Amino acid sequence: MTDAFLPTAPVGSLPKPSWLAEPETLWSPWKLEGEELAEGKQDALRSAVHEQHRRGIDVVSDGEQTRQHFVTTFIERLTGVDFERRETVRIRDRYDASVPTVVGAVSREKPVFVEDAKFLRAQTDQPIKWALPGPMTMIDTLSDRHYRSREKLAWEFATILNEEARELEAAGVDIIQFDEPAFNVFFDDVQDWGVATLERAAEGLRAETAVHICYGYGITANTAWKATLGSEWRQYEASFPLLQRSTLDIVSLECHHSRVPMDLIELIRGKKVMLGAIDVASHAVETPEEVADTLRAALEFVDADKLLPSTNCGMAPLPRGVALEKLSALKAGADIVRAELAAVRS
Known part of the structure; x- marks a missing residue:
């Protein structure tokens, strides 16, 4: 993937201009329309790459500059989902949101993010990472009036995601990340079919695959939920043993300023760990x-050659300047530990 030691990588979104x-x-x-919007998205993506280069990030992402939301922008390109027919559902058992409705068989008639990924690939010689929503998180952001089965719809989405992931790999993406914050909520489903559908989404890929599981964006609903979780947040205890035995290469988790032991x-010993060292x-x-x-602190539990310093989650809700300074801090902190480890080895 990259020759860098302790390679730094943002998890997902960066603030848009x-x-x-x-x-x-x-x-x-969006504040733009038509051709101006298409051009503006590319300008924003180009700027996000430039800032990551400037701040020393090793694995570059698109910062989700071309999409409104990490889940719904993918879903809105699929058939079988009616965005005009909206219903209010409870997202991750935490807050209510107006979401589109599944009204028929879901399918992907054409690539969703592949052209954007090709554009990202053209902006940098460094390894690139692309995030997709995971199957369980997708079904948790919809009202389903067709399949009426969370598991059946998840398997359908897993197949669609695998089609997209294979084309992203062909476009030059080095790491394909599946975002599954729902894994921190629906523990029985994770065990029964959640990891299996995630493996289906990643099936046959030569690119490295990652699953990102966090406690959510730094929005009020999420911070209020965190306040109810007590002195220790042990949600990962349910999913990590399953993921350690899975085919996924990398597990991404929230760590800094969290109460995760x-x-x-x-x-997840043996897997690569994308460790959240920045509070979003x-x-x-x-x-x-x-x-x-x-x-x-993490190096006691993960080998140094498997540690990827990262952010806890996406940073879209933060002020842009703050988010960029946090990227600089991520790199500077990784540099300190790199130097310490190099001194020990010499």
Whole structure:
């Protein structure tokens, strides 16, 4: 993937420029239309790549600059989903949202993100990562009036995601990441069919595959939920043993300023770990030493050659300047630990 030691990578979204979409807002409507919007999205993606280069990020992402939302933008390109027929559902058993409705058989008639991925590939010689929603998180962001079975719809989405992932790989994507925050909520489903559908989505890929499981964006509904979780957040205890035995290459988790016991990482020993060392629920920019402290603590439970310093989650709701400074802090903290490990080896 990359020759860098402790390669840094953002998990998902970066804030969009204020001329493209409303700042610090999820599902923010576009401020441009037609050809201007298409050009504006590419300009924003180009800018996101430039900032990652400038701040020393090793594995470059698109920052989700061309999509409104990490789940619904993929779903809206599929057939069988009616975005005019909306219903209110409980998202991840946490907050209510107006979502589209599955009214028929779902299918992908043409690639969704492949052209955007090709554009990203043309902007950098560094490894690139592309995020897709995972099957369980997709069904949790919809009202299903057709299949009436969470599992059946998840298997359908897994097949569609695999089609997209194979084309992203052909477009030059090095890491394909599936976002599954729902894995921190629906533990029985994760065991019964969640990991299996995720493996179906990743089936046959030569690119590295990652699953990202977090406690959500730094929005009020998520921070309020976290406040109810007590002194230890042990949700990963349910999914990590299953993922350790899975075909996925990388597990991405929220760590910094969380109450996740660090020793839970031992449960995925042998996998690569994309460790969240940047808090996306705070405007305070971490110091390099704070990032380094998080990475040092994790190294007791993950081998250094399998550690990828990262962010806890996407940063779309943050002020743009804050998010970019956090990327700089991520790199600086990784540099501290790289130097320490190099000194020990010499």
